[in-house]
Amino acid sequence: xxxxxxxxxxxxxxxxxxxxxxxxxxxxxxxxxxxxxxxxxxxxxxxxxxxxxxxxxxxxxxxxxxxxxxxxxxxxxxxxxxxxxxxxxxxxxxxxxxxxxxxxxxxxxxxxxxxxxxxxxxxxxxxxxxxxxxxxxxxxxxxxxxxxxxxxxxxxxxxxxxxxxxxxxxxxxxxxxxxxxxxxxxxxxxxxxxxxxxxxxxxxxxxxxxxxxxxxxxxxxxxxxxxxxxxxxxxxxxxxxxxxxxxxxxxxxxxxxxxxxxxxxxxxxxxxxxxxxxxxxxxxxxxxxxxxxxxxx
Numbered sequence: 212x213x214x215x216x217x218x219x220x221x222x223x224x225x226x227x228x229x230x231x232x233x234x235x236x237x238x239x240x241x242x243x244x245x246x247x248x249x250x251x252x253x254x255x256x257x258x259x260x261x262x263x264x265x266x267x268x269x270x271x272x273x274x275x276x277x278x279x280x281x282x283x284x285x286x287x288x289x290x291x292x293x294x295x296x297x298x299x300x301x302x303x304x305x306x307x308x309x310x311x312x313x314x315x316x317x318x319x320x321x322x323x324x325x326x327x328x329x330x331x332x333x334x335x336x337x338x339x340x341x342x343x344x345x346x347x348x349x350x351x352x353x354x355x356x357x358x359x360x361x362x363x364x365x366x367x368x369x370x371x372x373x374x375x376x377x378x379x380x381x382x383x384x385x386x387x388x389x390x391x392x393x394x395x396x397x398x399x400x401x402x403x404x405x406x407x408x409x410x411x412x413x414x415x416x417x418x419x420x421x422x423x424x425x426x427x428x429x430x431x432x433x434x435x436x437x438x439x440x441x442x443x444x445x446x447x448x449x450x451x452x453x454x455x456x457x458x459x460x461x462x463x464x465x466x467x468x469x470x471x472x473x474x475x476x477x478x479x480x481x482x483x484x485x486x487x488x489x490x491x492x493x494x495x496x497x498x499x500x501x502x503x504x505x506x507x508x
Contacts, residue, residue, distance in 0.1 A: 213237040214420065215276035217263065217301075218283030219256065220247040222376055223319075223368070226413035227280055228256050234417055239276055241269070241283065263297060266304035273308050278315040278420050281305065286379075288467060295345035299352040306356030306363075315423050316356070316363045317416055320349050322405050322429060322478040323370050323471075330434070331405075331478040333367075333427045357425065364419050365427045369405030370476055371436070372412055373499050380404075381500060383468060385445055394446035395456045395464050395472075400439025402475035407432035408493025418487040431480035432491035438472065444501045 214231055218224030219240030228251070231238050238256035242248040248258045259275075261268025263283050273279045281301065285294040302318050309316050324347055325331035326338050341348040353363045370380055388394040407430050415430040439453075446453035461469045483489060499505075 212277040212420070213239060213275070215239045215241070215259065215272040215279045216256075217241045217269065217272075217279075217281045220250050221282060222378060223372060223409055223412060224280075224282035225254075226374075226409045227282060227416045228254055230410075230413040230417045232256065236417075239272055241272060263301050266300060269301060270304055270308045273305055273314075276314070278317075279305055279309065280317045280416050280420060282319050282416075284319065292345040295341065295348040299341075299348040302349060302352035302356060306352075306359055306361045309362070310356070310360045313362050315420055315425075316361055317366055317419055318349055318353050318363060320353075320365050320367045321346060321369070322367045322431060323474055323476050324350065324367075325476075325478070327475045329477065331429075331476070333429050333480075333482040362423070362425050364425050366416055366419060367427065367429050367431075367478075368412060369407055369431050369478060370471065370474060371404050371406040371496055372409050372430075373406060373496055374409040374493070375504055377409075377505070380468075380471060381441065381505065384441065384472075385449070385506065387465060387468065388442075388445050388449055388451055391464060393451050394442040394449065394453045395461070396439045396442040396453070397456050397458060397461045397469075397473045400437060400442060400455065402438050402473055403435030403477045404438060404441065404474065404496075405431045405434055405476050405478040406436050406496040407491060408495075408499065411489075411491040411493045415483060415487065415489055418489055422487060424486075426486065428483045428487070429478055429480040430483070431478045432493065433495055434479055435477040436496050440497055441500065444497060448501065448506050
């Protein structure tokens with residue numbers, strides 16, 4: 212298949228590109244800069260210039276492909292709601308050119324949108340609207356284009372997609388611990404983060420694309436890692452104390468990240484593994500985190 216990939220030079224997207232190429236697919240990757248275009252071309256992928264803010268450029272890429280994998284997202288959390296609405300417009304834009312074609316469209320969401328504290332499965336729908344949880348905009352858009360005849364699937368990623376080059380939640384925690392001189396968790400620290408190695412996540416995108424059946428897939432390698440264990444590895448590696456914070460103290464310690472630090476996201480991928488024959492084999496989060504690579508030494 213010829214696959215159009217957005218976010219093709221990003222942390223997840225570059226792993227998806229590698230996975231697709233190794234499986235014999237042709238990749239048309241989105242690049243917004245000369246540097247990104249050169250890096251993408253070096254992988255053996257074809258380059259399509261454009262950006263998530265240029266909907267016609269995305270539509271032109273989709274029209275040249277047999278399927279679309281959308282991993283691009285602006286992770287500037289100071290403009291989070293705005294960025295979520297941009298993602299909605301991107302998905303709706305793809306819907307305009309893919310409706311009725313049966314070309315698969317895979318969009319990206321997160322298991323963190325589901326009801327906290329209970330085992331989240333692929334059958335679960337988001338329980339709040341984007342008015343209350345902005346990131347729900349992506350799944351709302353997927354539902355809207357599905358109603359228009361688009362073969363759309365949702366790939367839900369867990370709070371930690373880890374591996375070399377990670378710039379997500381775990382590096383943010385490491386940064387906070389360095390700044391504050393302590394690695395913190397909230398209460399007993401038994402809230403859980405589902406996790407997956409990025410190479411395993413990339414396989415889910417590829418297998419779901421090849422299956423071609425519209426569904427919600429969970430790229431979850433571990434159903435739930437206690438947050439305290441994450442903090443303990445960070446504290447050990449940085450040589451700083453590991454401490455408990457009350458929910459009230461957490462707001463001052465973690466800032467805007469306090470919501471995620473106390474998130475209890477326990478998620479299953481049993482259905483995804485059955486549908487796709489997917490078996491995650493990459494390193495587990497604690498094993499992966501407990502390496503010098505995560506700490507710049």
